[in-house]
Amino acid sequence: MIDARRLTKRYGEKTAVDGLDFVVRPGTVTGFLGPNGAGKSTTMRMIVGLDAPTSGSVTVNGRRYAGHRAPLQEVGALLEAKSVHPGRTAYQHLRALALTHGIPRRRVEEVIELAGLGSVAGKRAGSFSLGMGQRLGIAAALLGDPRTVMLDEPVNGLDPEGVLWIRNLLTSLAAEGRTVFVSSHLMSEVALVADHLIVVGRGRLLADTTVRDLVREAGGDTVTVATEDPARLREVLAGPGVEITGRVGSEELQVTGVSARRIGLTAAEHGIPLFELTTKVVSLESAFMELTRDAVEYHGTTTGTDRTGSAA
Numbered sequence: 404m405i406d407a408r409r410l411t412k413r414y415g416e417k418t419a420v421d422g423l424d425f426v427v428r429p430g431t432v433t434g435f436l437g438p439n440g441a442g443k444s445t446t447m448r449m450i451v452g453l454d455a456p457t458s459g460s461v462t463v464n465g466r467r468y469a470g471h472r473a474p475l476q477e478v479g480a481l482l483e484a485k486s487v488h489p490g491r492t493a494y495q496h497l498r499a500l501a502l503t504h505g506i507p508r509r510r511v512e513e514v515i516e517l518a519g520l521g522s523v524a525g526k527r528a529g530s531f532s533l534g535m536g537q538r539l540g541i542a543a544a545l546l547g548d549p550r551t552v553m554l555d556e557p558v559n560g561l562d563p564e565g566v567l568w569i570r571n572l573l574t575s576l577a578a579e580g581r582t583v584f585v586s587s588h589l590m591s592e593v594a595l596v597a598d599h600l601i602v603v604g605r606g607r608l609l610a611d612t613t614v615r616d617l618v619r620e621a622g623g624d625t626v627t628v629a630t631e632d633p634a635r636l637r638e639v640l641a642g643p644g645v646e647i648t649g650r651v652g653s654e655e656l657q658v659t660g661v662s663a664r665r666i667g668l669t670a671a672e673h674g675i676p677l678f679e680l681t682t683k684v685v686s687l688e689s690a691f692m693e694l695t696r697d698a699v700e701y702h703g704t705t706t707g708t709d710r711t712g713s714a715a
């Protein structure tokens with residue numbers, strides 16, 4: 404479990420992390436989301452003691468990282484720009500790490516297999532592609548068989564097979580009861596693997612929620628239904644949590660709060676003919692963009708203007 408309390412980091416005038424309070428629980432994958440510069444990497448560096456908080460605190464399983472006797476067995480982390488000696492082979496790199504932490508050779512071989520590095524373990528890390536480098540970083544993170552696994556943008560540079568591998572890996576680590584904390588600036592990536600989300604922008608907490616709740620808050624899935632008798636269909640579908648809109652004189656209605664299946668069944672029960680029944684799944688990406696809109700540090704110039712009408 405990771406527990407951040409009023410966690411704050413300032414670099415001179417710049418507040419990179421601004422009073423973050425959150426808990427990352429075991430047995431589930433927690434996504435750490437935020438636009439570029441939101442403070443994700445700084446937070447993760449503080450979790451593993453690579454940066455000291457200006458104020459506030461963060462603990463892993465009840466202690467500061469440095470307070471653990473065998474930190475590598477407690478938290479395995481893949482942080483951006485992890486340095487690997489380019490002249491060492493993948494095996495030598497992992498073996499050296501293992502030796503300094505009292506981890507047996509057998510475990511080195513296990514993580515090499517786990518990370519799919521078997522065929523390149525004898526190659527110099529300097530010749531590795533970005534994707535291979537990521538796999539090596541993940542192998543190193545898992546070396547100590549840690550209870551908490553923390554990965555900063557792990558799918559960076561991975562091909563589709565690698566992305567799938569990461570997804571399965573994270574899910575199975577969580578299923579084993581570990582705490583899994585994974586950052587990304589892409590909602591679409593995180594939504595596929597995370598159950599829980601911590602969203603930050605400009606160093607502040609914007610949301611601490613589940614993927615399911617975020618979808619619901621974003622308005623849930625909308626069903627478009629066309630019928631011969633929209634007035635009657637409105638009547639029979641009405642109920643708590645149900646929202647129905649439609650233009651006067653149009654056969655088409657937009658319904659939220661009821662599934663397409665339920666709409667079809669209810670219409671059939673009342674003998675109301677339907678011409679169309681389509682679910683439009685809410686885009687998590689747009690829910691995320693809406694949430695972080697005011698917190699984006701670097702707007703692209705090609706996106707034109709934002710909603711307030713000022714130049715982006």
Ligand SMILES: Nc1ncnc2c1ncn2[C@@H]1O[C@H](COP(=O)(O)OP(=O)(O)OP(=O)(O)O)[C@@H](O)[C@H]1O
Nearest residue numbers: 414417419437438439440441442443444445446588
């Ligand atoms: N060592 C540093 N000195 C000064 N400013 C820093 C330092 N490290 C980070 N920052 C600033 O703090 C803010 C947060 O940076 P951070 O790298 O933590 O964000 P991030 O969410 O990980 O972004 P990204 O997705 O781009 O990696 C940024 O504005 C960054 O420029």
